[in-house]
Amino acid sequence: MQQKNSEEEVVDSIESADFKPEQALNKEKTLFERFSGKAKKIARVMTLVSALSAAPGLVQEAYAEQKSPDVKVKQVEKESINEANVTESGKWAKEILDQAKSELSEVKTREDAIHFINSNAGSFMRECYFPTKGNIRQAELVPTLTLRKYSVDDLRLIAQVAEQLKTILQDLDSKYSMGGTIDKVKTNLDDIDKKASSETLYSSRKQADASSGYIILRH
Amino acid sequence: MKTNFEKVKDLIAQSNLSLPDQIDLIDLFLKANDSELESVADLFLSDSSWIEKINVNYKAKQAIFRAGDSKTWKQILETEEKELGNVNE
Numbered sequence: 001m002q003q004k005n006s007e008e009e010v011v012d013s014i015e016s017a018d019f020k021p022e023q024a025l026n027k028e029k030t031l032f033e034r035f036s037g038k039a040k041k042i043a044r045v046m047t048l049v050s051a052l053s054a055a056p057g058l059v060q061e062a063y064a065e066q067k068s069p070d071v072k073v074k075q076v077e078k079e080s081i082n083e084a085n086v087t088e089s090g091k092w093a094k095e096i097l098d099q100a101k102s103e104l105s106e107v108k109t110r111e112d113a114i115h116f117i118n119s120n121a122g123s124f125m126r127e128c129y130f131p132t133k134g135n136i137r138q139a140e141l142v143p144t145l146t147l148r149k150y151s152v153d154d155l156r157l158i159a160q161v162a163e164q165l166k167t168i169l170q171d172l173d174s175k176y177s178m179g180g181t182i183d184k185v186k187t188n189l190d191d192i193d194k195k196a197s198s199e200t201l202y203s204s205r206k207q208a209d210a211s212s213g214y215i216i217l218r219h
Numbered sequence: 220m221k222t223n224f225e226k227v228k229d230l231i232a233q234s235n236l237s238l239p240d241q242i243d244l245i246d247l248f249l250k251a252n253d254s255e256l257e258s259v260a261d262l263f264l265s266d267s268s269w270i271e272k273i274n275v276n277y278k279a280k281q282a283i284f285r286a287g288d289s290k291t292w293k294q295i296l297e298t299e300e301k302e303l304g305n306v307n308e
Contacts, residue, residue, distance in 0.1 A: 019287040
């Protein structure tokens with residue numbers, strides 16, 4: 001195998017550190033312009049897969065993280081929720097957060113904190129990934145899979161609750177040094193936050209399309 | 220009349236992909252407009268082997284976007300270009 005010279009290695013490392021999803025998508029699109037016929041049709045599918053894999057929310061997050069760690073939080077806070085449009089598919093998230101806040105003052109030890117996280121963040125994650133409340137239906141294709149229909153404001157609310165639970169987790173972590181105990185919980189909350197945020201943008205774009213209303217916030 | 224999403228979903232369901240992979244791929248296409256899925260439905264209908272190829276392509280891209288890995292992205296583009304070049308021949 002041919003060894004890379006130091007210049008190539010430097011260029012590679014700079015590119016890796018500066019990965020911009022939108023530019024990556026544009027590069028692929030440009031590259032495919034020369035194809036025609038069947039290849040062009042396949043290229044169109046490949047670019048669609050790229051765009052959907054990146055997801056609008058994910059692209060924005062990637063930029064936000066590069067600019068400033070505060071940007072993403074500010075973006076979420078900016079999205080105002082219209083309470084009137086929150087349905088039963090989203091109300092449960094607020095109930096879990098309210099319950100968590102009311103129990104927070106009772107957390108006095110590391111063990112309390114672990115119990116608190118398992119109970120509250122656990123309930124939130126289970127309901128996100130395995131819906132039982134709100135406007136749900138079984139997937140036609142996979143009967144064991146439950147889908148839930150969300151309004152845009154349901155998803156905004158879920159994203160914000162995930163964000164607030166993460167903040168609570170971080171506070172508990174700094175007080176009680178939770179270490180690796182809560183890594184999986186953090187990962188899942190991040191995942192839910194990302195999915196709900198990107199689906200919010202997606203739903204805003206095409207809220208008239210009723211067939212798209214059933215969304216899976218699965219890990 | 221079936222929507223493009225329903226066509227794509229049915230074709231994926233009939234494919235040899237594992238059940239979790241089928242669900243993941245259907246999840247992905249749930250995010251698209253139905254008109255955007257016309258090319259996907261046509262491709263999968265004309266040649267079902269593309270379902271598996273697109274699934275592999277999706278998994279790789281998903282990992283790259285999560286990791287922000289531009290080096291692997293370049294490799295993906297090279298592979299795609301080669302694959303599309305073979306289709307033209």
